[in-house]
Amino acid sequence: MTRLRPQVRAISPALILEDFIDDEEIGLLKSGKEADVYLVRRRAAARSCLLAAKRYVDPDERAFKSNARYFAHERGDGFVRDGGDRRRAVAGRNTQKAIDQRSRHGRAVIHDRWIDNEWNVLGTLWRAGVNVPYPVERLQDGILMEYVGDEEQAAPRLANARVERAQLRGLFDQLRENLKGFARSGLVHADLSPYNVLLWDELLWIIDVPQAVPYLENLDATEFLHRDVTNMCTWFNRKGLACDAEDLFATLLSEQFDYRMEDRFHAKGLGSTHVRSCPNW
Numbered sequence: 001m002t003r004l005r006p007q008v009r010a011i012s013p014a015l016i017l018e019d020f021i022d023d024e025e026i027g028l029l030k031s032g033k034e035a036d037v038y039l040v041r042r043r044a045a046a047r048s049c050l051l052a053a054k055r056y057v058d059p060d061e062r063a064f065k066s067n068a069r070y071f072a073h074e075r076g077d078g079f080v081r082d083g084g085d086r087r088r089a090v091a092g093r094n095t096q097k098a099i100d101q102r103s104r105h106g107r108a109v110i111h112d113r114w115i116d117n118e119w120n121v122l123g124t125l126w127r128a129g130v131n132v133p134y135p136v137e138r139l140q141d142g143i144l145m146e147y148v149g150d151e152e153q154a155a156p157r158l159a160n161a162r163v164e165r166a167q168l169r170g171l172f173d174q175l176r177e178n179l180k181g182f183a184r185s186g187l188v189h190a191d192l193s194p195y196n197v198l199l200w201d202e203l204l205w206i207i208d209v210p211q212a213v214p215y216l217e218n219l220d221a222t223e224f225l226h227r228d229v230t231n232m233c234t235w236f237n238r239k240g241l242a243c244d245a246e247d248l249f250a251t252l253l254s255e256q257f258d259y260r261m262e263d264r265f266h267a268k269g270l271g272s273t274h275v276r277s278c279p280n281w
């Protein structure tokens with residue numbers, strides 16, 4: 001297996017990342033229970049660009065009801081797998097207690113975790129070649145990212161997009177390649193559906209990743225992966241493309257497994273020459 005990890009990936013030339021004058025929120029793209037997404041115009045001396053600012057709802061007003069399973073691998077008081085064979089605690093005991101009791105401090109910690117996770121996951125996926133919006137800045141209450149769409153309209157969600165039957169095979173191939181990118185990165189989206197995929201100029205964009213989990217560490221990751229794949233294949237099937245969710249699931253599981261074995265192998269400093277000379281192998 002050749003490991004494809006593009007180290008350098010071209011950032012869209014339309015994006016302004018330096019020497020800008022200001023950012024102005026010019027409209028609300030979508031308001032949700034967990035977050036609102038605003039359209040932002042970033043101005044520089046000679047040009048401007050549009051960005052999307054996803055701002056999470058204030059932690060005092062959020063329910064955080066489905067938080068536990070997505071962060072179970074970060075519990076401070078439980079045993080979790082780390083790289084498959086070590087055990088570690090991430091949060092301190094007091095922090096974990098605050099989280100469990102949903103105290104003010106606990107809610108603020110959860111709030112920050114979601115944003116940090118979305119920020120880190122977007123960066124990891126972007127570097128791995130997955131078509132996600134480029135993460136521009138970690139805001140205090142959310143994330144500023146590449147905007148998908150144009151001056152007239154934001155990219156529709158796949159669920160609401162006009163899709164011709166002839167496009168379906170190509171879109172499914174894109175989905176599979178993107179999901180292989182998740183596997184290379186050791187991640188599972190865990191909330192994938194045609195509502196969290198945008199379609200613009202024939203390209204699929206995967207969005208909304210705050211709940212993404214590391215495959216090896218989160219004990220529910222396999223179940224999340226199966227649900228993700230089933231959601232997407234159900235949509236493709238309904239649109240008229242024959243695709244097999246179990247088949248895609250099996251492909252992605254085996255990619256996760258291969259890459260994770262390779263990660264552990266490298267983490268232990270076992271280069272290929274070492275393996276050949278090691279009598280125990």
Ligand SMILES: Nc1ncnc2c1ncn2[C@@H]1O[C@H](COP(=O)(O)OP(=O)(O)O)[C@@H](O)[C@H]1O
Pocket residue numbers: 029030031032033034035036037052054133145146147148149154155157195196207208209
């Ligand atoms: N980068 C983006 N470019 C264009 N539209 C976006 C972008 N990010 C989010 N949106 C729009 O905002 C909606 C909500 O964003 P999402 O990340 O799915 O948050 P949530 O579903 O948690 O509210 C999306 O369905 C999409 O319509």
Ligand SMILES: [Mg+2]
Pocket residue numbers: 195196208
């Ligand atoms: Mg969403």
